[in-house]
Amino acid sequence: MRTHHYDALRLFVAVANFKSLSAAAEQLHLTKGALSHQIKRLEDTLGFNVFERHARGITLSPKGRKLYDVAKRSFEQLDNGIEEITSDLGQSLTIGVTTYFASRWLSPRLTEFMQSHPNIRLRIQPMIDLLNFAGEEVDLSIRWGDGQWTDCEVIPIMNCPAWPTGNKQAYELVQTQGIASALSQLTLLRDREDSNAWTQWFELAELPLKQRQDSLIIPDPNVRVQAVLDGQGIALNDALVNTELLANNLYKLSDVELSDYGYFLARTNSSLHNSAVDLFIEWITQSA
Numbered sequence: 423m424r425t426h427h428y429d430a431l432r433l434f435v436a437v438a439n440f441k442s443l444s445a446a447a448e449q450l451h452l453t454k455g456a457l458s459h460q461i462k463r464l465e466d467t468l469g470f471n472v473f474e475r476h477a478r479g480i481t482l483s484p485k486g487r488k489l490y491d492v493a494k495r496s497f498e499q500l501d502n503g504i505e506e507i508t509s510d511l512g513q514s515l516t517i518g519v520t521t522y523f524a525s526r527w528l529s530p531r532l533t534e535f536m537q538s539h540p541n542i543r544l545r546i547q548p549m550i551d552l553l554n555f556a557g558e559e560v561d562l563s564i565r566w567g568d569g570q571w572t573d574c575e576v577i578p579i580m581n582c583p584a585w586p587t588g589n590k591q592a593y594e595l596v597q598t599q600g601i602a603s604a605l606s607q608l609t610l611l612r613d614r615e616d617s618n619a620w621t622q623w624f625e626l627a628e629l630p631l632k633q634r635q636d637s638l639i640i641p642d643p644n645v646r647v648q649a650v651l652d653g654q655g656i657a658l659n660d661a662l663v664n665t666e667l668l669a670n671n672l673y674k675l676s677d678v679e680l681s682d683y684g685y686f687l688a689r690t691n692s693s694l695h696n697s698a699v700d701l702f703i704e705w706i707t708q709s710a
Contacts, residue, residue: 518563522643593673609655
């Protein structure tokens, strides 16, 4: 005997799982009457009752129990097969990140992730304003700062304290005149108009931060590093500029550091049920 009542069979399995028409109807967003009608049609097609009705509810009939075992096992196999097929088609994952972090830390390590997860199509989306998800179709972004953001879920990747850096001329000025005098003569480079990173650093260094007109906003961290090299000012940088430090192109101007600063994953609610996102989070937190 062939049956085409696969929807009714799914409803039958659901009712059997809940052991209640009312509970199953509520979970399936159906009326109890509509669900009862579907079960009755199934019984008419099969030629036997799948449930035994009692004053206190329903129980599976002997034949209903056999049908339940077969149907439940078959639907589980079908669902698992569909999941396996769709996973073979691959998932896409877009990571928003600055080219600074991508080139200096992320890119050399991505091969490991891609080899471990060949079914995930990974796209690196260069971004400058990582605090603005609007208009950017990214699943995750990697932000620099102290992690105090309220617009997303924040997941620490790695601690990477920030400290003032300058070129050779700025360094020599600090050595000859002292840090306080030197900083009052040097332009402060910032990543955002509303950034308070320099304010936090001056407080930690116990130095006065007066109203200054000589701040320069450079959102792109690569451009900001180059601006320091070119003598346009000084900036807060981290260990990712070690290459420039070792080559004596950049100089660390003070040992006072923003110890809470580093790199964080910013995740929005739209990516909460994306398994590729979960795999990337697991990988990058372990790698860092």
